[in-house]
Amino acid sequence: MPELPEVETTRRSLEPALLRRRIDRVIVRDRRLRWPVPRELEARLTGAVIRATSRRAKYLLIDTDRGHAIVHLGMSGSLCIVARDLPPRTHDHIDVVLDDGAVLRFHDPRRFGSWHWVEGDPSAHPLLAALAPEPLTEAFDGAYLHRVTRGRSAAIKQVLMNGNLVTGVGNIYASEALHCAAINPRTKAHRLSPERCARLVDAVKETLARAISAGGSTLRDYVDGRGNPGGFQQQYAVYERTGQPCPRCGGSVKGFRQGQRSTYYCPGCQRA
DNA sequence: CCTCCCCCCTGCGCGC
DNA sequence: TGCGCGCAGGGGGGAG
Numbered sequence: 001m002p003e004l005p006e007v008e009t010t011r012r013s014l015e016p017a018l019l020r021r022r023i024d025r026v027i028v029r030d031r032r033l034r035w036p037v038p039r040e041l042e043a044r045l046t047g048a049v050i051r052a053t054s055r056r057a058k059y060l061l062i063d064t065d066r067g068h069a070i071v072h073l074g075m076s077g078s079l080c081i082v083a084r085d086l087p088p089r090t091h092d093h094i095d096v097v098l099d100d101g102a103v104l105r106f107h108d109p110r111r112f113g114s115w116h117w118v119e120g121d122p123s124a125h126p127l128l129a130a131l132a133p134e135p136l137t138e139a140f141d142g143a144y145l146h147r148v149t150r151g152r153s154a155a156i157k158q159v160l161m162n163g164n165l166v167t168g169v170g171n172i173y174a175s176e177a178l179h180c181a182a183i184n185p186r187t188k189a190h191r192l193s194p195e196r197c198a199r200l201v202d203a204v205k206e207t208l209a210r211a212i213s214a215g216g217s218t219l220r221d222y223v224d225g226r227g228n229p230g231g232f233q234q235q236y237a238v239y240e241r242t243g244q245p246c247p248r249c250g251g252s253v254k255g256f257r258q259g260q261r262s263t264y265y266c267p268g269c270q271r272a
Numbered sequence: 273c274c275t276c277c278c279c280c281c282t283g284c285g286c287g288c
Numbered sequence: 289t290g291c292g293c294g295c296a297g298g299g300g301g302g303a304g
Contacts, residue, residue, distance in 0.1 A: 003297060034280075034299080058298075075297055076282075091282085110281045112298060154275070163299075170297060219297065220284080260277070262295085 002073040004135065004168030005211035006222050006230065007058050010079055013225035017081045017102055018050045018062065025097040029088065034074060034114040037094070041117045045069060045096065056123065057131050057167035062096075067119035070127065074112030078223050080105050109221075132167045135204055140166070142198025149189040149197065156192060157185035158259050160204070169204060172217060172239050175264045177207040179237045179248075184272045185263045191272075210235065238264040 002010070026042040048064035055061065060079070062069040071079070084101045094106035094115065106113070118125045132148075133139035148165045149156070160166050160174040169177065178185050181203035183196060192200070216222060216230030219240075223229055233239075237247050241264060242255040251268025 006297080032281095072298080074281095074299085108281095109283065110296090110298095112281065152274080158275090161298090172297060217297075222297075259275090 002058060002077065002216070002222060003170035003173050003211075004055075004058055005173070005208055005214075005232065006216035006224075007055055007060050007073060007168075008212050009216040009224045009230060010073070011053050011055050011060050011225075013228070014079060014081065014104065015053045017225070018053055018098070018104065020050065021102075022049050022099040023047065023064070023096055024099050025095075027095040027097065028093065029095075030093040030111070033093065033108065033111050034072070035116070037115050038117055041069065041115055044117055044119075056128050057134070057163060058170070059128065061122055063122075067117060068122040070114075070116040070118060070122060070125060071106070072114045072127075074108060074110060074114070076110040076221065077106065077108035077113035078221070079225055080107065080223065080227055081225055130164055132163065132165050135166060135168050135208060140201060140205075142194060142201050145201050146192070146194045146197040149192055152189040154189055155185060155258060156183060156187045156189045156200070157263055159189040160200075161261075166204070168208065171261050171263075172219075172236075173204070173207050173211065175239050176237060177204045179246075179265060179270060180207055182248075182270055184267075184270045185258060185265050187272045238266060240264065 023045050026045050028037050031037040044066055048066040050062060050064050052063040054063055060071045082103050082105050084103050091109045092105055092107050096104040152159055157174050157178060160169050181200040183200060211232040214232035217232040218229035238253045241253045244253050246253055246266035246268055249269040251266045253264055253266055255262055255264045
């Protein structure tokens with residue numbers, strides 16, 4: 001489910017309910033996530049005061065006076081603020097009980113999500129240390145993309161989804177950004193000119209920003225911290241639109257498999 | 273180092 | 289209606 005826009009939308013919608021709250025209790029109902037939830041999480045989080053929320057790539061961080069919880073939503077995870085007396089549903093694996101009676105509840109049917117605890121500088125954590133620059137900052141520009149694609153013969157779509165080169169762009173937004181930049185997803189990364197790299201960077205930024213503005217994408221079950229679905233799926237140009245007209249040239253959108261994932265593009269206006 | 277492929281897991285829509 | 293199959297937003301890790 002969640003790529004960068006969904007994680008950012010979740011973070012923004014949760015933040016007002018979390019700031020300055022003290023954590024009374026942490027209930028872990030199922031520890032079997034992507035990695036086993038460390039017992040250290042409950043031990044250290046209980047009694048901590050939340051100072052801020054932040055995001056790095058697709059990781060959401062709960063920053064406290066004692067350290068940081070690093071949360072990943074995987075494919076099917078969501079975080080919601082609920083009332084303390086609301087009974088948990090199936091797959092509600094973690095509750096963070098706040099001192100005002102609200103609960104931050106983590107729901108994840110597929111359990112590809114994860115929770116970690118880190119003290120000190122969170123960017124030094126092994127999960128975060130090797131990540132590429134944030135896509136919505138100036139560090140991610142055409143010169144950067146051109147440099148890191150030299151010597152890479154992989155298809156540009158797969159390069160966009162490599163978290164060590166570009167962060168936050170998953171399967172939906174890779175297809176959408178390539179359409180926006182009018183670049184064929186099969187194009188070998190090292191063949192892109194500096195100009196086309198710059199255009200692709202602009203397209204990634206624009207696509208992510210528009211998705212955040214729309215509250216992210218809800219394909220099946222994504223909801224933000226208040227339980228609201230996103231609306232960006234209404235604006236897709238190509239994703240899951242096989243056979244429908246391209247909004248730019250009217251051509252028929254095509255889908256195909258690329259590295260075990262589905263890719264969508266318009267053969268009419270996305271050039272190699 | 274890069275690339276490919278598999279896997280973790282549950283749910284849903286489809287065809288028969 | 290029931291069942292088996294393929295597929296789904298992520299990403300670590302091993303083989304080659």
